Amino acid sequence: MGCNVYSIKQVVEMLDIPSVTLRAWENRYQAVTPERTESGYRLYTQENIEDLRWLKEQTEKQGISISHAVRLLKARKENPAAEGPAGAVGTPREAFEKMKQQIYSALYEFQGERANALIDFGFSMYGYESMFHQVLVPILIRVGDAWEEGSATVAQEHYMTHMVSNRFYQFFHLFPVYAHLPKVLAFCPEGEHHQVGLLLFSLFLRKNGVEVVYLGANTPEGGVVAMLETQNRIGAVCLSVTDKELLPYCKELITRLQAIRPGIRFILGGKAYEAAEEPVPEAAEVIGVPAERWQEWFDYSFTGARNQR
Template identity: 70%
Template sequence: MYSIKQVVEMLDIPSVTLRAWENRYQAVTPERTESGYRLYSHENVEDLRWLKEQTEQQGVSISHAVRMLKARKEKQLDDTLSVASGNTQDAFEKMKEQIYNALHDFQGERANALIDFGLSLYGYEVMFHQVLVPILIQVGDAWEAGIATVAQEHYTTHMISNRFYQIFHVFPVYSHLPKVLAFCPAGEHHQVGLLLFALFLRKNGMEVIYLGANTPEEGIISMLEQQSRVGLICLSITDKELISFSEELIERLRIVCPGAKFLVGGKAYERDPSLSKADYVMTEPAEHWQAWFDHVFTSMRSK
């Protein structure tokens, strides 16, 4: 990823021109840091380089050059994506490979276009379970094997997680259901299972505050002190070494939020669910989650 200063130096395009191309013509869409600073991917830089060549060497106006660029990208997508035909599982594999490769090369716009195409074909549940979640697992395995860099793993996880968060706002919230807090405690960096479970709860009408991986205790306590109606607190851990810490954390959080129920899940608890004193220990596969939810919450939802 590159800052606007680095892009200006690489391409010899004034920063005021870059901003005008983005704001007026949507030439590229850089990422933003939490402070609002632009971060350009390699794909963004190559797109800007192509636009500069068109405007300076070919005499094309920037507005027309942007239209040409978008048409070019759409053609590339059509040429490489023939996933709608043939065996469905083969289609999933091909789409997964193309999205993974795009994210591996920091081509965020292409990856998002592929994801949008898949969502239009198969819907969010199939895409997440058959394509996006396997990509998260794949990049995590690649990082552990030394095949993917930390930057590639973080970028891929960030991009796909953002697609999960966007879906959160699609579903209605039932006010009679308790608010949910979901997080992985400090030291736990694997959040795939928690993301899926949070999305499942959100689909069933629960408002979910999703804090993600490696969440420090002080941030959790501060948030709980400011929030009302948090009735379910979900923790996920895969590392067995974190069980003792997590159980102690639950006891401390019970003091802060005495009316809440606690749910734990993740590989760390699969071998011995009795290790937890939480109200619910979720070790069942995803296809059993709905039966659990209906048993615990349906009477509240119907009010």
């Protein structure tokens, strides 16, 4: 053979990985695929060695699971240009653009495993803040535009939105919840299908220790009523609307919900409310500031209003 190969015993000595672990990584997770002799003995290439060394570092130093590490490794091999913000693709903007295109294409073709592997790799390289704002949010917006233009089917739009939204939901459980803050119920009313802004705002609240019950897009009124009747700790309702035609319904909805839970706060957002000229109902406020000023709003209005009660 033209390159060096190593037996499993040599690999164990080189990497300090037990042979039983090596076999498990190979058989259960397809971490590497060593060559085989005619007698069936494993022979590991130099590339196998480097891959195993990288996997060991991820599991031991980064504390991630082997299954997650293998997915990152596969994405790393498929997307070597994303090795760093500069790398072979030049600027960070170019790196994000390439990753957006790759993830979008994978989702468009219903290649969920490939898309998740690329997203995992992006999180490991750039962190979740950058991936959310620079990659995943633009993908969700592009998906919505493609559906409205007719270049994506309903099935594609639902699948792509669901896959990306799931990655948002995963981070809801990473942040601590502070019991002194009111629980928030977040949803888009029935007929409203655009939830990107609501997702981002809900994640922002979770980062600040707020427990968020996220119901998502196109939520029937009955489900909201049931939540308010059974969840006593809900102190605020976050409502996001982009379609201005829904504003009259939302005004009536807020009145009905206030009758169920007097004193509850309503936090309103979305393009429809930002452009609305009519005043909002009492105990409701419109988040009219851009995302970079949400923290300022939260520190002054959300926690401040709570402290004044």
